[in-house]
Amino acid sequence: MALQLEALSKSYGTVEVLRPIDLEIKDGEFLTLLGPSGSGKTTILRMIGGFTQPSGGRILLDGQDLARVPTNKRPFNTVFQDYALFPHMSVAKNVGYGLSIRRMPKDEIARAVQEALDTVGLGSFHDRSPAELSGGQRQRVALARAIVCRPRIVLLDEPLSALDAALRRQMQGFLKDLQRQIGTTFLFVTHDQQEALTMSDRMVVMNVGSVEQIGSPKDIYYRPRTRFVASFIGDNNLCEADIDADGRLVTPMGATARPDGVEAAPRRVLMAVRPELISLSPRDNALETEAEVLSVEFAGAGSDMTLRLPGIETPFTARITSEPGQTPPAPGARQSIWIRRDDIAVVEKAAEQAP
Amino acid sequence: MTSRTSRLLLFALAASVPLLLVVLPIGNFFVMSFWRVSDNVIVPDATLANYAGFLENDAYWRTFLFTIGLCAAVAGIGIAIGYPVSYFIWRLRGRIKYLLLLLLILPLFMSYIVKIYTMRSILGLNGFLNKFLVFTGILDQPSTLFLYNRTAILITMATILLPFVILPIFLTLERIPKSLTQASADLGAGAGTTFWRVVLPLSLPGTAAGALFTFVLALGDYITPQMVGGPNGFTFGRVIWSQFGLAYNWPFGAALAVIMFLFALAVIGLAAFMAARQR
Numbered sequence: 001m002a003l004q005l006e007a008l009s010k011s012y013g014t015v016e017v018l019r020p021i022d023l024e025i026k027d028g029e030f031l032t033l034l035g036p037s038g039s040g041k042t043t044i045l046r047m048i049g050g051f052t053q054p055s056g057g058r059i060l061l062d063g064q065d066l067a068r069v070p071t072n073k074r075p076f077n078t079v080f081q082d083y084a085l086f087p088h089m090s091v092a093k094n095v096g097y098g099l100s101i102r103r104m105p106k107d108e109i110a111r112a113v114q115e116a117l118d119t120v121g122l123g124s125f126h127d128r129s130p131a132e133l134s135g136g137q138r139q140r141v142a143l144a145r146a147i148v149c150r151p152r153i154v155l156l157d158e159p160l161s162a163l164d165a166a167l168r169r170q171m172q173g174f175l176k177d178l179q180r181q182i183g184t185t186f187l188f189v190t191h192d193q194q195e196a197l198t199m200s201d202r203m204v205v206m207n208v209g210s211v212e213q214i215g216s217p218k219d220i221y222y223r224p225r226t227r228f229v230a231s232f233i234g235d236n237n238l239c240e241a242d243i244d245a246d247g248r249l250v251t252p253m254g255a256t257a258r259p260d261g262v263e264a265a266p267r268r269v270l271m272a273v274r275p276e277l278i279s280l281s282p283r284d285n286a287l288e289t290e291a292e293v294l295s296v297e298f299a300g301a302g303s304d305m306t307l308r309l310p311g312i313e314t315p316f317t318a319r320i321t322s323e324p325g326q327t328p329p330a331p332g333a334r335q336s337i338w339i340r341r342d343d344i345a346v347v348e349k350a351a352e353q354a355p
Numbered sequence: 356m357t358s359r360t361s362r363l364l365l366f367a368l369a370a371s372v373p374l375l376l377v378v379l380p381i382g383n384f385f386v387m388s389f390w391r392v393s394d395n396v397i398v399p400d401a402t403l404a405n406y407a408g409f410l411e412n413d414a415y416w417r418t419f420l421f422t423i424g425l426c427a428a429v430a431g432i433g434i435a436i437g438y439p440v441s442y443f444i445w446r447l448r449g450r451i452k453y454l455l456l457l458l459l460i461l462p463l464f465m466s467y468i469v470k471i472y473t474m475r476s477i478l479g480l481n482g483f484l485n486k487f488l489v490f491t492g493i494l495d496q497p498s499t500l501f502l503y504n505r506t507a508i509l510i511t512m513a514t515i516l517l518p519f520v521i522l523p524i525f526l527t528l529e530r531i532p533k534s535l536t537q538a539s540a541d542l543g544a545g546a547g548t549t550f551w552r553v554v555l556p557l558s559l560p561g562t563a564a565g566a567l568f569t570f571v572l573a574l575g576d577y578i579t580p581q582m583v584g585g586p587n588g589f590t591f592g593r594v595i596w597s598q599f600g601l602a603y604n605w606p607f608g609a610a611l612a613v614i615m616f617l618f619a620l621a622v623i624g625l626a627a628f629m630a631a632r633q634r
């Protein structure tokens with residue numbers, strides 16, 4: 001059952017910053033809210049934490065409405081974006097704060113704090129003051145402080161955004177491992193799609209106050225359902241296509257069999273193809289076409305080839321593996337390409353125009 | 356003119372203001388405190404007689420200690436009233452918050468004398484305070500207890516100096532990130548616990564600064580005791596002042612002033628030392 005959001009919404013004055021959303025957060029999952037700045041991610045997190053009052057809808061924990069439960073009585077703990085460590089307390093006092101409020105005996109607090117600090121790899125940092133820690137260490141203290149009370153859900157608002165790229169990668173792996181190890185539900189906010197894709201069990205993609213799509217990272221990446229998701233997450237080639245009366249996808253490159261989960265009614269849709277799924281060699285069950293090479297850009301691990309496809313106005317990008325000895329086709333050359341039918345994502349135009 | 360000399364000139368100009376207005380007068384007092392008066396004429400000298408005079412006469416001593424106690428009490432009352440007020444304003448939301456703050460520190464821009472007269476009219480026999488107390492039945496008849504005595508000095512100083520307490524306390528409260536009180540609630544603390552364990556400790560520096568301001572300002576104030584203190588509200592400031600007036604013993608007054616100045620400096624130094632050690 002776990003946590004359920006029912007038509008949860010938020011307005012400031014007449015501005016609706018969060019349209020009613022429904023969401024179920026399962027026990028033990030790593031759920032990410034992903035969206036550009038101002039899409040309402042923090043707003044959701046703060047309403048769950050009890051820092052902001054919802055304008056409408058309900059938050060249910062195991063079926064119980066939390067409306068009348070104040071922040072300090074909710075079994076959630078937050079890792080704040082600025083870490084919010086108490087500057088006048090040592091690391092150990094910070095981590096033990098929640099336990100001391102629960103009036104746990106001193107020696108038990110000491111043991112729990114030690115265990116939590118060991119978990120985050122800061123076992124010998126008890127007596128340091130927060131000012132004497134690096135950014136990454138502060139972040140881990142904040143994490144230890146949040147998990148030591150064994151909350152039902154840990155709420156994390158862009159906890160990694162202040163770290164440099166290398167540390168960020170390292171912390172991503174660490175967070176994910178930790179979550180798996182302690183089995184606690186993590187609700188994680190980020191505007192970094194790479195972070196969301198690598199860490200999440202499921203992710204919620206948001207845009208200007210509404211949910212665009214909910215699904216596993218693979219779903220979101222390979223089966224975007226709205227134009228926003230298709231273009232916001234990773235690179236995508238988008239063009240118009242048609243569904244015919246039999247539900248087949250009719251593209252400028254030819255028709256495919258009826259894609260999974262697509263309704264059989266004639267209409268215009270968008271098709272999306274990932275650059276790395278465009279192949280220069282024959283593939284089974286694929287659409288084939290001859291394209292004109294516009295340019296080729298070497299980018300280290302691969303090369304980005306810009307192609308003009310017959311019947312498609314905007315050029316497509318293909319990401320091809322490059323090998324040291326290989327000479328890529330020169331601009332102006334003709335090049336045959338193959339796109340597997342299963343690799344084409346169908347994006348409904350109606351979904352794109354959702355109010 | 357090279358940029359170096361022009362920079363030096365600018366520095367000298369900037370430094371000359373505090374030098375002229377602060378250091379010179381104090382230095383002047385310091386020098387004068389070793390002079391003496393003979394036959395109503397001030398004579399330059401190098402005598403310690405003025406300091407000996409202070410140490411030997413326990414009337415001066417007692418006034419000195421009484422004044423310190425009084426000013427400490429003023430600071431104490433200031434904190435006792437100023438802290439809750441600052442906290443209350445800090446917790447307010449929106450425009451009213453800064454409006455109220457402005458209202459409370461507005462008296463800073465008013466003439467000191469006007470404020471004292473106002474307090475006198477409030478505390479007097481026909482004053483607002485007596486009228487209020489009689490009206491509510493707390494007193495049977497107006498009391499003379501509130502004016503021309505030590506209590507009057509205490510009440511008046513504490514009231515007039517209140518903005519000096521409220522402002523620094525409010526500013527340290529404002530500097531506490533919202534996320535800290537939220538983190539405290541998040542970890543299970545109620546409003547009271549959050550106050551005692553997070554807000555209060557983090558606002559101590561401003562509270563100490565407010566107390567210090569009030570204490571030192573009260574120490575230097577001789578007008579308030581003069582105007583509301585009556586005959587038994589004799590403070591050290593008044594003693595010093597009288598040496599420059601009636602008694603006409605400037606060197607002795609200068610010595611007393613130096614003693615008070617050094618004492619205030621010691622208190623400020625001690626506070627600075629403790630603040631540095633805490634960090």
Ligand SMILES: Nc1ncnc2c1ncn2[C@@H]1O[C@H](COP(=O)(O)OP(=O)(O)OP(=O)(O)O)[C@@H](O)[C@H]1O
Pocket residue numbers: 012017035036037038039040041042043044191
């Ligand atoms: N107290 C407030 N009063 C008015 N509007 C607010 C308030 N708090 C947030 N908003 C608005 O609500 C919208 C959503 O804000 P929110 O903080 O949830 O965005 P976010 O997705 O977390 O963005 P970011 O990635 O920048 O943190 C924004 O347009 C913001 O301006």
Ligand SMILES: [Mg+2]
Pocket residue numbers: 041042043157
């Ligand atoms: Mg945010």
